[in-house]
Amino acid sequence: xxxxxxxxxxxxxxxxxxxxxxxxxxxxxxxxxxxxxxxxxxxxxxxxxxxxxxxxxxxxxxxxxxxxxxxxxxxxxxxxxxxxxxxxxxxxxxxxxxxxxxxxxxxxxxxxxxxxxxxxxxxxxxxxxxxxxxxxxxxxxxxxxxxxxxxxxxxxxxxxxxxxxxxxxxxxxxxxxxxxxxxxxxxxxxxxxxxxxxxxxxxxxxxxxxxxxxxxxxxxxxxxxxxxxxxxxxxxxxxxxxxxxxxxxxxxxxxxxxxxxxxxxxxxxxxxxxxxxxxxxxxxxxxxxxxxxxxxxxxxxxxxxxxxxxxxx
Amino acid sequence: xxxxxxxxxxxxxxxxxxxxxxxxxxxxxxxxxxxxxxxxxxxxxxxxxxxxxxxxxxxxxxxxxxxxxxxxxxxxxxxxxxxxxxxxxxxxxxxxxxxxxxxxxxxxxxxxxxxxxxxxxxxxxxxxxxxxxxxxxxxxxxxxxxxxxxxxxxxxxxxxxxxxxxxxxxxxxxxxxxxxxxxxxxxxxxxxxxxxxxxxxxxxxxxxxxxxxxxxxxxxxxxxxxxxxxxxxxxxxxxxxxxxxxxxxxxxxxxxxxxxxxxxxxxxxxxxxxxxxxxxxxxxxxxxxxxxxxxxxxxxxxxxxxxxxxxxxxxxxxxxxxxxxxxxxxxxxxxxxxxxxxxxxxxxxxxxxxxxxxxxxxxxxxxxxxxxxxxxxxxxxxxxxxxxxxxxxxxxxxxxxxxxxxxxxxxxxxxxxxxxxxxxxxxxxxxxxxxxxxxxxxxxxxxxxxxxxxxxxxxxxx
Numbered sequence: 001x002x003x004x005x006x007x008x009x010x011x012x013x014x015x016x017x018x019x020x021x022x023x024x025x026x027x028x029x030x031x032x033x034x035x036x037x038x039x040x041x042x043x044x045x046x047x048x049x050x051x052x053x054x055x056x057x058x059x060x061x062x063x064x065x066x067x068x069x070x071x072x073x074x075x076x077x078x079x080x081x082x083x084x085x086x087x088x089x090x091x092x093x094x095x096x097x098x099x100x101x102x103x104x105x106x107x108x109x110x111x112x113x114x115x116x117x118x119x120x121x122x123x124x125x126x127x128x129x130x131x132x133x134x135x136x137x138x139x140x141x142x143x144x145x146x147x148x149x150x151x152x153x154x155x156x157x158x159x160x161x162x163x164x165x166x167x168x169x170x171x172x173x174x175x176x177x178x179x180x181x182x183x184x185x186x187x188x189x190x191x192x193x194x195x196x197x198x199x200x201x202x203x204x205x206x207x208x209x210x211x212x213x214x215x216x217x218x219x220x221x222x223x224x225x226x227x228x229x230x231x232x233x234x235x236x237x238x239x240x241x242x243x244x245x246x247x248x249x250x251x252x253x254x255x256x257x258x259x260x261x262x263x264x265x266x267x268x269x270x271x272x273x274x275x276x277x278x279x280x281x282x283x284x285x286x287x288x289x290x291x292x293x294x295x296x297x298x299x300x301x302x303x304x305x306x307x308x309x310x311x312x313x
Numbered sequence: 314x315x316x317x318x319x320x321x322x323x324x325x326x327x328x329x330x331x332x333x334x335x336x337x338x339x340x341x342x343x344x345x346x347x348x349x350x351x352x353x354x355x356x357x358x359x360x361x362x363x364x365x366x367x368x369x370x371x372x373x374x375x376x377x378x379x380x381x382x383x384x385x386x387x388x389x390x391x392x393x394x395x396x397x398x399x400x401x402x403x404x405x406x407x408x409x410x411x412x413x414x415x416x417x418x419x420x421x422x423x424x425x426x427x428x429x430x431x432x433x434x435x436x437x438x439x440x441x442x443x444x445x446x447x448x449x450x451x452x453x454x455x456x457x458x459x460x461x462x463x464x465x466x467x468x469x470x471x472x473x474x475x476x477x478x479x480x481x482x483x484x485x486x487x488x489x490x491x492x493x494x495x496x497x498x499x500x501x502x503x504x505x506x507x508x509x510x511x512x513x514x515x516x517x518x519x520x521x522x523x524x525x526x527x528x529x530x531x532x533x534x535x536x537x538x539x540x541x542x543x544x545x546x547x548x549x550x551x552x553x554x555x556x557x558x559x560x561x562x563x564x565x566x567x568x569x570x571x572x573x574x575x576x577x578x579x580x581x582x583x584x585x586x587x588x589x590x591x592x593x594x595x596x597x598x599x600x601x602x603x604x605x606x607x608x609x610x611x612x613x614x615x616x617x618x619x620x621x622x623x624x625x626x627x628x629x630x631x632x633x634x635x636x637x638x639x640x641x642x643x644x645x646x647x648x649x650x651x652x653x654x655x656x657x658x659x660x661x662x663x664x665x666x667x668x669x670x671x672x673x674x675x676x677x678x679x680x681x682x683x684x685x686x687x688x689x690x691x692x693x694x695x696x697x698x699x700x701x702x703x704x705x706x707x708x709x710x711x712x713x714x715x716x717x718x719x720x721x722x723x724x725x726x727x728x729x730x731x732x733x734x735x736x737x738x739x740x741x742x743x744x745x746x747x748x749x750x751x752x753x754x755x756x757x758x759x760x761x762x763x764x765x766x767x768x769x770x771x772x773x774x775x
Contacts, residue, residue, distance in 0.1 A: 064408040065427065066728045069434030082764060087757060088739070155584075175584050259528070261587055263748035279401045279527070280735045281408065 058288040064281035072284075079288035089289070091264055092272035096248060096296070099183055099268050104247035107187035109240060112194020117224070119195075120202055131195075138192030146256035149185040150174060153257075178258045178266035185253055190246065194239050201235030202228070234308060241304035245297050269293050355388030356668035361410065361418035363403040364395035366593030367623040370616055370688050371422075377684075382675045389668065394418055399589040400530030404731075411436040417662035419669035420676075425460045425654050426531060426726045426734065428470055432463045433728040438659045439467035443670045449677060449695075456723075457694035461656045470656025471673055473682065474691025476612045477650040477717040478540055480504070480636050486606040487634075490514040496636050499643040501544070501570060504607070508579040511606045519599065520579045521607040525571055526742035528589040533741055534734040535651055535724065540609055541567035543722050544640035544649040547774040549733065550725035557725075557733065557766050559759040561774020566641060568744045568751035575745040583745050593617075597624040600633065609638060612714035616690030619708075630709045637717060650717040653724065654694070692718070729766050736761040 061068040061075045083089045115134065119127045137145065152158045153173040160170030173181040205228055213227045229236070251270040254260065260267035260275065267275070269289060277286025360379075362371050372395065379391040396406050404427055410416045411431070423431060431437055444450050450458075453472070461470030484494045490511045498504045508520035524537040542549065547563025550556070558564075574580040585591065596617040599605035601624050608614075618626035637648035657676055659669045675681065679697050686693045687707040692715055693699040705711065724730060740758045743749035749757070763771055 063434075064405060064412075065430040065434045065436070065731065067433050069408070069412075069436070086761075172584065259587075261527070261742070261746070262583055263743050263746040265746070265748065275527075278405050280732065281405065282732075 054287045054290060057284055058291045060284045062284040062287075064278075064283060066281070068282070068284060075284070079285045080292070082285065083288060083292065088264055088267070088272065092267050092269045092289075093292075093296075095179055095264075095266065096268040096293075098179060099186070099250070100244060100247045102180075103183040103186035104190070104243040105240065107183065108190045108194045108243050108247075109236075111187060111191045112196075112239070113198050113236075115191065115195045116198035116202055117228075119199065134195055135192045137189050140189070142189075142252040143256050145189050146185065146253045149181075149188065149253075150257045153181045153185075174258055175262055178262065182254045182257055182266050185257060186247060186250060189253065190243060193246075194243060197235055197239040197242075198232065201232040205231050237304050237308045241301060241308075244300045244304070248293065248297050248300070269296075355386065356665040357390050357392065358382075358420065358665055358668050358672050359392045359394050359418040360420040360672065361394040361396055361407060362422040363400075364397050365399055365403070366590060367597060368593065368617065369623060370621055370685075370690075373621060374681075374685050374688060378672075378676055378681060381681075382672055385675070386668075386671070391672065399528065400532060400592075401527075408434070408436065411660045411662060414662040414664060417660040417664075419659065419663040419665050420672055421658055421660055423461075423470055423656050423658045424531065425470075425472070425656060426535070426724050427731055428461050428656060428658065429463060429726050430728045430731050431658075432469050436660055436662075437469045438661045438663065438666055439465075439469055440471070440659065440670070441467050444468060447674065449674070449679075452679075452695045452697050454694050454696065457654070460654055460694075460723075461658070470658040471677055472654050472656045472694050473676070474686050474689060475652050475654035475694050475718075476692055477652055477714045477721050478536055478609070478611050478638065479650060479714065479717060480638050481600065481608045481610055481614070482507075482634050482636065483600070483603060483606050483632055484634050485632055486511060486515055486518055486603065490606075494634065496634060498636065498639045499647070500639050501541075501641050503639065505570075505573060505579065508574070508607060509577070512577075512579055515606065518603070519581050519605045521574060521609070522586075522591075522595055522599070522605055523571060523574050523580055523609050524586070524591065525575065525580075525738075525745045526583070526587045527735075527738045528587050529591055530738065531734055532592055533738045535653060536610055537571070538567055538737050538741055539651050539722075539724065540638050540649060541570050541641075543651060544638065544645075546641075546644075548722075548725075550727075551772050552725075554772050556770050556772040557729075557762050558774040559762055559771045560755075563641075563774060564758065565751050565755045568740060568754055571741055572744050572751055576747065586745065587742070593623070601626045601629070603632075612692055612710065612717075613690040615708055615710055616688065619688065619690070621688045635710050635713045637720070646720045648717075648720055650721040651724065652692075652718070652721040654691075732765045733762055736765070 058079060059074055059076060060072045061078075062072045063069050115130065119130060122130075140148070150157075154160075155170075155172040155175075157173075159173065163170040171177070209231070210223055210227055213223045218226070249270055250268070251274065254266055254268060254271055255274070258266045260271035264272075270293070273286050273289040273293070276282045276289065360375060362375065364372065372393070375393050379393060382391050383389060396403055398406050404424075407418075407421060407423075408431065410418060411421070423437070428437070457472045457475060458468065460472045460475070462468050480498070482496055487494060487496060487507075490507075491514065492507055492510060496507065498507065504521070511518065511520040523541075524533045526533055529537075539549065542563055545561075545563030545566050547558055547561035549558060551558055575583050575586070580586060581591070588594065595605065595608055595610065596614045600608060600614070601618065615629060617623050618629045638650065640647060640649050657673045659666050659673070663669055676685075679695070679701075682693075682695055683698045683701040683704050685691065686695075686698050686701075687704050690708065692711075693701075693704060698704055699715075736758050739761075740749075740754040743754045743757070744751050759771075
């Protein structure tokens with residue numbers, strides 16, 4: 001599911017150039033729209049179409065088998081009532097929030113920022129080496145990454161071997177702490193994105209400002225907190241928004257590593273939705289959960305967008 | 314002549330040849346002889362079945378039937394569609410295919426537990442008009458005829474066998490543990506104490522396997538859970554009141570059994586048990602490898618060890634014993650078994666229903682039915698197959714499992730059953746992984762069932 005909400009550029013366009021004042025005949029304007037029509041048509045069919053269908057299905061009892069397959073009926077808010085009354089659903093919401101908080105907002109975000117700050121000060125060799133390693137994890141296809149990481153976290157996997165080597169007890173990570181394991185996996189995989197965004201943003205920060213802060217006696221920590229971070233705050237917000245939305249909808253990584261299990265211990269919303277819709281055949285209920293996910297994504301986006309706008313003001 | 318032109322010429326002539334042969338085939342096709350079996354005319358028929366794990370019995374059987382059908386119906390082709398998917402995914406894929414005439418196969422293999430749900434969904438075509446003129450239908454046992462009969466009184470599938478369930482045990486491992494070769498457990502406690510003895514005396518083997526959890530789908534619900542539940546005083550469905558049973562002690566007791574097996578280490582590790590390949594692992598690795606002492610499993614698993622099977626193992630007749638699963642405390646009939654089975658059905662959106670029916674008839678000649686019952690390790694549902702000498706002598710265990718038919722129970726395979734089954738395996742997985750207590754999992758199940766069938770269609774258990 002893609003729920004990327006781009007900040008609208010129309011709002012920032014200069015008012016003088018807005019349409020409708022030029023006095024051209026309408027036909028000419030329509031004619032100018034003509035080349036766009038195939039693109040608009042495609043968007044309507046392939047982007048708006050499924051979304052509208054999803055909106056419809058969420059309020060029905062649509063299913064792959066049984067009564068819901070023969071005659072699809074409107075059931076009003078039943079699917080949502082069922083969801084919010086169900087322990088499995090609340091468990092999934094909770095796990096989704098934990099997963100997003102640990103792996104995106106804390107893990108990828110701070111690690112990405114940290115790496116890009118360190119890389120700014122390091123030599124070219126180190127920079128290239130670290131950059132290649134981190135981006136390598138990001139370039140790997142999701143299923144390959146998931147496979148590597150399940151080998152890493154496995155009972156007899158690399159992590160436990162390393163822990164045993166230094167005399168620490170290991171555990172079956174994928175079984176005992178699956179949500180931690182998949183969160184770490186997602187950090188491993190997604191940090192590169194944050195690192196790239198922050199590297200780009202930091203390269204725009206003029207050296208002079210930091211130097212003058214240094215002259216004024218600001219320590220490294222204070223320079224970061226009061227000079228560097230405020231200057232890249234827009235990048236922080238944009239990055240947070242993007243990685244939050246990406247992480248909310250992570251499916252393949254978790255499915256390939258744990259299938260949401262054991263039990264429901266790593267069953268985030270996308271996995272719960274998949275199970276209900278495609279393993280248990282409840283398409284209507286599954287799409288209702290998809291809508292809830294959309295809503296959660298929208299709430300996060302709104303928060304970040306507000307953050308962006310207040311920075312801009 | 315350049316290479317390119319040569320290639321083009323070759324391609325052209327190949328195309329021409331194809332076209333010519335196709336034409337000639339069409340024009341020289343003999344008119345099918347007058348008679349019932351070949352009235353459909355040449356057609357392309359697609360037949361779908363589940364292919365998962367290393368088993369090849371169904372594939373070989375269908376390949377033989379395909380050749381037989383194609384030579385009897387010149388011009389017709391049979392396309393075998395193996396749907397490579399685990400238990401739950403198979404049904405999903407099949408249902409998605411049956412939704413559209415463009416993808417609907419002509420003949421599908423349907424489990425009897427799901428068939429009512431798929432009939433309600435309108436996916437299948439009633440076969441009564443065909444059966445009416447079919448001389449073989451009289452050979453089927455009455456219970457088998459009822460297996461694919463819907464509430465509307467119509468028949469939607471032709472069963473090709475049934476099965477029963479019991480305990481398989483490894484006599485060699487039993488001897489090592491000092492347990493009797495002729496094992497006759499009388500209660501759940503007997504079963505558990507044997508497993509505990511194995512655990513203590515024969516380290517390194519899995520004492521007992523009870524399928525559990527979502528990845529194994531209906532196998533968990535039926536071989537695992539219902540084999541336990543139907544040994545208590547409770548059931549899933551109250552036939553007298555026509556209501557689903559909730560809040561029953563038997564349900565909690567069955568979950569407690571699962572909990573005991575997995576928390577005491579009497580079973581595979583929960584992680585192993587949650588592998589979607591567990592079913593084929595038990596049949597092709599754990600039992601033949603002497604890695605598993607007791608298996609609560611189906612009558613058909615010896616099919617793996619026949620010459621035609623995935624893991625030929627002729628010694629199984631000496632190594633393995635079979636004994637009935639006892640009821641909880643030995644009361645009632647003292648033993649319990651459940652029966653299911655599969656049927657061949659024709660999707661409502663099939664484009665060639667007549668040809669599909671002819672193919673089903675070919676699948677169900679006495680010869681082919683006996684072949685599949687033997688190779689597929691089925692319990693025969695046809696009288697002529699049950700009396701077939703080859704079938705009767707096919708396996709030492711055939712008689713044992715056939716005798717269990719006298720105590721066997723059928724699942725309440727109503728349209729809601731698949732949904733209820735999903736709640737059962739969810740409860741099992743919660744218990745086996747220690748996520749919920751049996752009481753909490755049973756409570757979640759009760760609420761879910763009330764949501765599925767409606768509160769007025771549920772009744773309290775004992």
